[in-house]
Amino acid sequence: MKTLRSFPGNRIVWHAIIVGVVWLLLLLLNNNIDPLYSAYLALVAMYATAMFGMTILVGLSGQVSLGNGALMAVGGYVFALTSMNWQTVPFFGWEWNAVWSMVFAGLGGVLIGGIIGGLAARLKGPYLAGLTLGVAVGVPAITNRFPELLGGENGLMLTVPYPAGGYAAMDAGGEIAGEADGDVVVDPGTDEGATGEDQQYAELDLTEFDQGNDSFAEGDLLTEGDLLTEENFDAGSDQFAEDDLLTEEDFGTGTDLGIDETAADPGGDAGGDAAGFDGAGQDESELAGGGLIDAFDSEFIIERWQASMAIAVACIVAFAALNLVRGRQGRVWKAVRDDPVAAAVVGISPSGSKVSAFVVSSLFAALAGAVFAQILSFIGPGAFGLGLSLSLLVGIVLGGRASLLGAIIGALLLVWLPELVDGLSGERGWPEQITNNAPNLLYGLLVVVVVLAAPGGITGTFKSWIDKAKGRGRATLS
Amino acid sequence: MTNFVDYLLGGFSNGAVIALMALAIVLVWRSTRMVNFAQVGQAMFTTYVALTVQQSSGSWVLALVVAMAAGLVLGIVVFFLVIRPVKNSDSTGAIIATFGVLIALQAGAGMIWGGDPQGFLTPVDNSGIEFAGRIWPISLYDILVLVVTAALVIGLTLLFTKTNLGLSMRAAAFNPEVARLSGVRVNRMLITGWAIAGATGAVGGVLIAPVSTISPNSFDILLVFAFTAAVIGGLDSLIGAVTFGIGTGLVISLVSGYSDSGNAPIVALVLLALNLLLKPDGVFGHHGARSV
């Protein structure tokens, strides 16, 4: 132990070992839990990635940001746009893959973070909050200005680089990926946005409805006789009788008509249908989607893939964050937060320190946004609104600001609290108006309660307990 | 040119309401040096209370008075239950707590009054005034909104500059330790600040309701514009909040008329960024070290 500690660069080695072990444990966990929990794990890892940046920005550098959700949007959009439009890396000509999209998403985050950080470094407290609030609302609004490129309010559907065989492609080229051999590769860049112009609509066959006469005549206006009443129904084949109508008189109590089940089955009609559709009949060939559905490889569990991708990014970011936080840069950020004047005296640039914290947190947010885009297989302003930005701040405050562990706990809380309140406010037979709003009411109250009960966040409170216990221990010793 | 005049007139009453919300934010800032995210939630809630009063009594004035009283009470309740316990130990935590209060208030309003938007009657005619042969996009009601806003601003300014209470409040907010030593009951002053802010927001809610309809989320975007106005104005300045609140309303109206209303949040962001670049403490703000 001692020899390892004294080894040069030992801190980085230790961090690598810690992160590596956690990574392995998480992958093991991911492969052994229900896919639903893998889906949650993916979200936790994604939130944690963004919140490592919040630890640095809010906790270490002391800058409260209400806009990191918008920085996630930057990463998500860069990921989507580069993966949809670029086949090769510009200038270098290397073949494009998802890792490059992540790299460019990170670069986008660094760029935007640098701009906002440069502005923000001059600002204090609420003015910074005001600016970042503007960012949180204004940046998603930009997508509406460029609907051609950014898909507007409806967003963009992107081609997620699932491993081969994992995804029976939504092949926009037209043909259904029909082979069931599980070896279908996603055709990159074909799956353009929901409003893509390439979409072909089948022509309507109007011959049965068409009047043939396309001019607007006086007699076309509706008259009383045209109203569709029950007497007016085409009675030729339908034999609609008065007592076929459902009326209030049909009911005793509740909704039961008091007819027995066999009588509800009109004229053996369903029996005929059932025979026709049983098993793999001749109708099967008409099912356009048959091939696609068969091509779904049931061995590939998409939630596991999403979680392992999100975990990979979170672990790499965690490694970088650990080294920054526990290294020289972490001390610089703290020094400027605690006393900018003293820091300047010893040669640290306060504004440089603040900008660097913004850039790092923006990089992490953008990477998280790129992960989010892949989890959603979609990117749109509605997923990156003010709510997301505020959630990140809620998470970091509840988890504990000053430590990376607090970021992880905050990420867990963001995913788990909504589950908890859903469970608590489940079906109770209350009126719809109450049932619908109960989860939000509980969530809001829980946020308040956690802030009241654990003022320094959960890790902060634990730390103060431990300190107290230690202090008591020392007191008795001395 | 007539278009320009129309756009300006149309933006005034909307700007007045943004100004009232910005005033509420400034009042809270003055008393506790923090931003209250629940401000628009409180205003929404008290506006529903006013709606209930108006529907049962038919009186707009009574509804306004009840809303102000409810705003006062709600401000005190939020301060006592949420802000006071956390404020001293953790100011960022206090901000997050107000966000929790906002979510809970919106859900609570949804539970009590349902989610569908509801209308609010105006006490005076809300149709455009006919003058010089044409109808102008400003009504008696808009004028009422402007008059009420002006009265509130004058009243609050007098309170803070001419009365003992106001001076004590400023002292308590600016330097609680010194104020306490000079015999000011600091806690009572902070509560008073939250109460007055709650009542001011309540007036804003009642005034905007007939124009925008009321639903649990209908004031959400108002928070952003009001906060922007308060920050540009300098957070400490009543006149700053009013000036830039009305200014924001005019900008939204002009942008909507001449280009596209979707540009309004972007223009607001750019103006905010430029302003903070030139005046990091806001236009009417005082220089000096200050933190959240």
Next chain:
Amino acid sequence: MRFKFATGTVALGTAAAMALATALPAQAADPGVTSNKIVIGMTTPLTGPAAPGYKDIPVAAAAYFDYVNANGGINGRKVDLRVFDDQYNPALAKKGTSQLILRDKIFAMYGALGTPTHSAVVQDLNRRGIPDLFVNTGGASFDNPRKYPTTFPYFPSYVVESKVMGYYMANDPALKDKVKCLFYQDGEFGDNAKVGFNAAGTKFATTTSYYSGQQVAPFSAQISKLKSAGCELVVFFGVTSATAQLLGTAAKSGFAPTWMITSVGSDPSVLKGSLGAAAGPLLKGVYAPSFLVPAQDTKNAYVSQMKVIASRAGLEWNFYTYYGINTAYVLAQALKAAGKNLTRKGLINALQTKSKNFRSAAIVPMVINSKSHQGLTGYYMGQYDANLDIQRLTNYVMLATSSSSGIAKKATFRPASPTKKLLP
């Protein structure tokens, strides 16, 4: 978080499956179907800014399924509808859909609301082969059987609607010579409207728009712009809460053109709530296309029966309640037509081959086959009266596709009568 370690369960399950393999037929049953139950999922906003109106749809659908369940179910199975509140947020829609698929083990999705929200889940639903029925949006992008073979829209799209409006404005002698202007909501509404009017060849003197988040800023600037351009007929493409503001602000400015609004922008119950007594006079004479039998037409066998179901469940009779019961009725018929041995493929097959026989309160034809999943294909033109009831103006309907070319065509369509007691 409660992690469930499933390894043990999987091993046990495998053993059990091997033991049963000899006893069961080779074809495995799809998730969500048992001999007496069908689990159906829905994501829709129940809270938040997008909830007004739409939150009534799942309750109405559940009321219809309760009625069907109490009367023998569908081929002996009871329908169990699970609803997730996505607050119109694509990220929540994704999370909710994962829960519905993995926890609730749904057989099919039904009535998922919104284009951005559904865009985040449509690929995954199709990949898993989960039927995705009657997506609740006028966005045309989901009608694409090659790309989304399991997805079936129902609502006639906004492109169809704008083509229909364009056709009607060009042919009605009372409207065709008026100065026409367009006022739209940014985003999907506006994009689709422009595509449709472009195809229809409608020329507007001026266009203006509003931002969908712009709830507090009244439309006075836009109204001033329309007024000074001399607009005589203004087409408004937006949501109902915006319609209320529009009519209120226009009245204030003394601007009284002929209005034409969309079918989703004109819910009378919401307008009545926000405009109060002024709603009647303001809405009288406003043109709006529609596709269902008018909701106040209680002589109609669909309306009268659906109203009975709503009132038995204690629901307010409005457009959303009506729409919810109507799509639930069509879903029930599709499930019935899929036969006793209910499978996902069987359901999709039934929709593609038997939908012509499905009954509904729609008075426009429904087109679902292996080439097109368009769903409803057109509108009739209606006009509001002072009671906020829509009155049908045309005895024909106008049909169109969602493609960026082609105009609406006039057609006659007479729907079949409902099934006995409105049971599938």
